[in-house]
Amino acid sequence: MKKLRKFVFGAIALLAAMSAHAGGISDTGVNAYWGSDSHGYGDVIGGSTYDIKGATITRIGNVLTIAIATNFAGHAGMDANVIQGGVGYGDLFLAETWNPFGSDPNHVKDNDNNGTLWSYGFALDNRYSNSGGTFKLYQLNGKTNDANVLDSESFNTCVRGVSCVYRNGQATAVNTSKTNKNVAYTGMTGSWSVIANKEIKFTITLASTSDLLKYSSLAMHWGETCQNDVIEGQVSLVPLPGALPLTGLGLVMLGLARRRRTKAAA
Template identity: 40%
Template sequence: MKTFKVLAAVVALGSSVSAYAYQINDEYVGKDHGYGDVIGDTSKFDVKGIDVSVSGTMLTVDVYTHFVNHVGVFNNYVTDTALSQKKGIAFGDLFLSSTWTPNGEADTGYLDDRHSTGTKWTYGFNLDDRWSSVGGDGALYELNGAANRDNAYLSNNFINGRYATYRHGQEVAVKTSSSTVTSVGSGSWLVDTVNGKVSFTFDIAGTDLLKGDEIAFHWGMTCGNDTIEGKIPFSVPEPGALALMGLGLAVVGLRRRKQSA
């Protein structure tokens, strides 16, 4: 049910920068309660898809969602804690892993998948102010706990279940106070209401995400009313290959100079 389409894969000859663009379509449901893909108003919560672009080791992840125009809604449904601050439903953090292992069947939207049964997320990009309507700064964390709940707050931590129907058990925010998470980098995020997307940009240099041949993603707003997961093929040029490529270009340039002399 989840499909992946490579929109473009361009590698410029002799360049040390590889540019890729991918799309993950949102057909993932995860742990459900009989309400289908989106719980509640689709005009507020629907997630359409993810585009990923790469320049060297710098990732930009664009999540297309109607929620960009509705951050802060339903402040009467959030829990009365410092975590939610009674500001309403907010942007969730972006979770990543070098493998995607959802639980359940693709043709039903992985209905058995939740924090305890699905992919073990190994990195998370945490937002500085998730209620911001414009964006801000962020930090990339390595998630070292044995289970997702050791490293992440769930939708249950943000929503008061006595008054609201929402998707339970979804990882929505990095638990930065946990002893099992470690900050490994910084970045930024941007809310683009014109194009209907929230963008996350950060460097994955030095992370284990570079060691595999794919990167998996997970994102949802703090209530989890719509959640998107999926993976893209991923690779970066080996440093040795880049060095050989640069040497080859230098030789070509030298020959051209000699021929024109």
């Protein structure tokens, strides 16, 4: 009987794991998101170190993980000779659906004024850390992105006497100013990690009441503080099954197993 129970509970756990779904967003090729104000440089401004290749969004149970493949991983603080303080990692923005401006595949006129209205943001504790750290999850309640975010102009002041080029008008950080009443801390925190030249990964365990668990799709935006490359897009997420259907399925399996044992004994 103990073996039978182990089998049943193992099957339930397997089914729960199978309910998870992962989706990918590519930032390469003809459909790569560029965004507005590339100043003629196209997808990436400032060389290959800023290049973003793609993102993978995974939701398993109530754990949400977003991994961004980018050459910029491990290079926060670079170009300090051009931009005061150097370039750091931007915050990450989420919404249920992606509504970019413009019908062209690269959305070359899309910015934080005319594109997707972001609903949540990961605000990093230290955007210049190359070892990772923690972030806070904020809900963005303003009717426009301008009410919720700081754009790239807020982070890029050229070193005196030096000209610098960056992508203007892009959502870069959550505006967590005490005077901003449109942004609300959800009480949830997560962690982020860096693998140099390869990946930046964000992981958060969501409260059971979080809207992010109810979303059937998830859109995202991320870029460096200069937004020299930006990734945006949407993935489809399978709705998470409730505990009751899984428990019910387990009881059915247990009943079937008992019936087989009775017939075998007879």
